[in-house]
Amino acid sequence: MTSLDDLDTPSVVVDLDVLERNVSRMAACARAAGVRLRPHAKTHKVPELGRLQLAAGAAGISLAKVGEAEVFAEAGFDDIFLAYPIVGAGKGRRLLALADRARLAIGVDGVDGASSVGEVFHAAGRRLDVLLKVDCGYHRVGVPPAEAAQAAKRIADLPGVTLRGIFTHAGHAYHATAPADVAAIARQEGEILAAAADLLRSEGLPVGEVSVGSTPTARVAMSVGGVTECRPGNYVYNDASQVSLGTCAIEDCAMTVIATVVSAPAPDRAVLDCGSKTLSSDVLRPRPGGHGWILGRTSRIASLSEEHGVVRVEPGETFRVGQRVRVLPNHACVVSNLHDRIVLVRGDRVEGEWTVAARGRVR
Numbered sequence: 001m002t003s004l005d006d007l008d009t010p011s012v013v014v015d016l017d018v019l020e021r022n023v024s025r026m027a028a029c030a031r032a033a034g035v036r037l038r039p040h041a042k043t044h045k046v047p048e049l050g051r052l053q054l055a056a057g058a059a060g061i062s063l064a065k066v067g068e069a070e071v072f073a074e075a076g077f078d079d080i081f082l083a084y085p086i087v088g089a090g091k092g093r094r095l096l097a098l099a100d101r102a103r104l105a106i107g108v109d110g111v112d113g114a115s116s117v118g119e120v121f122h123a124a125g126r127r128l129d130v131l132l133k134v135d136c137g138y139h140r141v142g143v144p145p146a147e148a149a150q151a152a153k154r155i156a157d158l159p160g161v162t163l164r165g166i167f168t169h170a171g172h173a174y175h176a177t178a179p180a181d182v183a184a185i186a187r188q189e190g191e192i193l194a195a196a197a198d199l200l201r202s203e204g205l206p207v208g209e210v211s212v213g214s215t216p217t218a219r220v221a222m223s224v225g226g227v228t229e230c231r232p233g234n235y236v237y238n239d240a241s242q243v244s245l246g247t248c249a250i251e252d253c254a255m256t257v258i259a260t261v262v263s264a265p266a267p268d269r270a271v272l273d274c275g276s277k278t279l280s281s282d283v284l285r286p287r288p289g290g291h292g293w294i295l296g297r298t299s300r301i302a303s304l305s306e307e308h309g310v311v312r313v314e315p316g317e318t319f320r321v322g323q324r325v326r327v328l329p330n331h332a333c334v335v336s337n338l339h340d341r342i343v344l345v346r347g348d349r350v351e352g353e354w355t356v357a358a359r360g361r362v363r
């Protein structure tokens, strides 16, 4: 199989030229800002791609789930931060089993979660590095900045854990409707975390790592003084949401879905063979607007069911049964998680495929 036209549909394809450019651009940004890059590999879940990121200069990887860490540690990754509140002795035991193979750290945002994992390490005579999550305005998880010092002190006193630093994630940037607002959120992300680090240090707490990062905020947040590490994930692929936010151009999007028109029952309606099982149901951000962009067309995918992408056909456009189209997904990270393999291309030439080895590892 050598050409895009030979692929069965729906197929998730990744253009290696675009991907490699995205990987090296972000690595160059981190180098210029003087921070460590620790890409969030939950976006792709592909060890081969993680190795490209390390080869470009990444200091390690971030992941969310213990199951993802198991896959990447097995693949030889030896520096993994789970940027997620890991809770419970069961997960603690699985992390302990990885502790000789990789330098590990987990996210925590309180004593209860931290001690549930720390006790397992303590009982084994070991310690696990933790980073305290500080809420910089997303209001998902994390302690408010004003409570960070108190929480950090209590966590640092727990047996079985070592406080490596603090981290944050400005996920609310995805709701900003103008690039200037994204930039303002990014600056706040860096400044709030750097100020929290100063406060913790003034109270005698060791804060080595000050870790920020999302794809829309990475470039600005990593350049704030005091930030030591950045964890963007989506940037390797980009997607329609990043284009909508102004983070990148369509040409910077490496992942697309090749789909076939399977029905054209009315002049204003056509159906693609990519539904929510292929594209996911994630909405376009910051403003909802269809379920992915059909490249080269103005018609949008107006609704999805599991196997159907229903296109509202704009006047002047036609979709013939059997015709193939290319769809830019709203959110590349969830698309990765839905597919066993992705096809690698350069332009129209198929170069191979990668197994999405850590897909579905939600525990």
Ligand SMILES: Cc1ncc(COP(=O)(O)O)c(C=O)c1O
Binding pocket: 040, 043, 083, 084, 168, 169, 213, 214, 215, 216, 231, 232, 233, 234, 235, 333
């Ligand atoms: C804690 C954390 N860090 C980093 C990232 C990476 O952000 P993005 O997907 O915008 O690159 C995420 C994404 O969800 C996250 O939850």
